[in-house]
Structures are given as structure tokens and as C-alpha cells.
Amino acid sequence: MPLTPLTDGAEAVDRARAAAARVTDPEMPMLTLVDLGVLRDVTVEDDHVVATITPTYSGCPAMATMRDDLQRELQDAGFPDAEIRVSLTPAWSSDWITEEGRAALAGAGISPPGQAPRRQGPVALTLMPTRRAIVCTLCGSDDVALTSEFGPTACKAMYQCRTCLEPFEHVKEI
16 A cells, blocks of 8 residues: 555654565575665655665676665555665665575575675785685585685675585675
8 A cells, every 4th residue: 555644654664674575585495685685674754665775896787777676665664655765875785685695695505705805095906816715514614615706696606615526605805
């Protein structure tokens, strides 16, 4: 049902948040937008729902699908005039992934990110791979080798375990 001035705003926000919480990441469907930390806020403004999302990367190709899926889920929940806003500030950080999200990644065989680097001032340009402290998602060994800085998506790197020889993906710390 569309929001009207007579609709309880708190109830509407709760329903809209519940609907938004069902939307999954199209590239990592084991994560919801909440788990990924992409869903920033759900509010009611001028009698319509406004959901705010932040991309994991400024050129993330999944953003349009996330936005469309979120719009559709809110419409299906009775919010036909829902507005989806994309906020670039503050920039998304892999630290925003919830503990549930990290567990879901590990359960799917994807190495979750460690703590994002803390930076002051400009980011130094380096052409060398980023050093990460990670373990194999299958056997737990820390004897792993980077095989590609870019995996199936820009937000993941590819590794291979030197112990069990299995390849696996790692969500990059940013």
C-alpha cells in the first residue's frame, strides 16, 4: 500500500527495512545488501520510502542490478514510489561486511576480508600485489599464493593453497 500522511512512519520503515533486507548481492548471492554493508539507510521522506545504497567500488557493474532488485522488492512490499539513492560518501569499506556476512562468505568457500587498511593522506601507487594475511578456505593453511589480483569480480582476488592445491577467491580489503 502506498504511504499516506495517515500511515504510521515507524511501521512503514520497519516493513521497508524488512523488504530491503531480503535483497541479495547478484555477484555473491550468499550475502544480502545488509550483510555486505551496501544498504546504508531506509527512511520515510515526504510520504515515500527512500533507501540509500553505497557501491563497493565506484565502477561496480552489479550496482544497477542491486538498485533494480531493491526497487522491485520495495514495490512488491507495497512501496510503489520507493526511491533508491546511491551515496558515494563515505566510501564503502570491507569493514562494513557483517559478521553474518563474513561467515556466509567462508561457508561458500570465499575468503572474507581482513581489516581494511587505515590511510592518512594520499594512497601510494604500487604495482606490486597487495600482501594479505589469509588462510585457505578448505584446509585452513596459511601457505597460499596469489594467482590473480582480479578474480571473477573486481572486488575479489584469486589464490591457491600450496597445501591442498585448491584455488579460492578472497574478498579484497578496502
